[in-house]
Amino acid sequence: MNRRDVLRLAPALAGALVPSLGRSAATELLPLELNGWPALRQTLAGRRAIVHLWGLTCAPCIEELSRWAAFIERQPQARVVMIEVEPAEAARIQATLRRAGVSGGRQYVVQGFPDERWRYAVDRRWDGELPRTLLLEAAGTMRAFSGTADFAALQRWLRR
Numbered sequence: 767m768n769r770r771d772v773l774r775l776a777p778a779l780a781g782a783l784v785p786s787l788g789r790s791a792a793t794e795l796l797p798l799e800l801n802g803w804p805a806l807r808q809t810l811a812g813r814r815a816i817v818h819l820w821g822l823t824c825a826p827c828i829e830e831l832s833r834w835a836a837f838i839e840r841q842p843q844a845r846v847v848m849i850e851v852e853p854a855e856a857a858r859i860q861a862t863l864r865r866a867g868v869s870g871g872r873q874y875v876v877q878g879f880p881d882e883r884w885r886y887a888v889d890r891r892w893d894g895e896l897p898r899t900l901l902l903e904a905a906g907t908m909r910a911f912s913g914t915a916d917f918a919a920l921q922r923w924l925r926r
Contacts, residue, residue, distance in 0.1 A: 793863045795856050797817045798874040815845040817900040820868035821852035824896040831866030837917050838871045865903050
């Protein structure tokens, strides 16, 4: 077996050797194509939803992931969608989410490099800063804010 064969088989071998990192423990990441925002938004129509945009290289994003995990756990009725927006390997994203305890909600990862057109389609006032949270109303209106989340304010918004 040459080096190329070992590298090709490494993911399967790792899953076999370390069962705790196998498929069942990994958070499922749903792909979000660069032109997929309108379709995702359509699936969220008719009910309130919180969409949180974050990235692996964003220190505040990583710091608050465990608070998002706790929020999702405390608010099981809430529709929370997390979207990792920076190009990265799925295994690295899953490991980060697992370390933070994020297991609920819907987890998406943008496929490709989101440019200004993608950001504009998501939120016309968004310049790409992270973290970014979108509050979607059932009627289709949206409010957004950048920076770490105020989870007490999010709970109040959900109760309205």
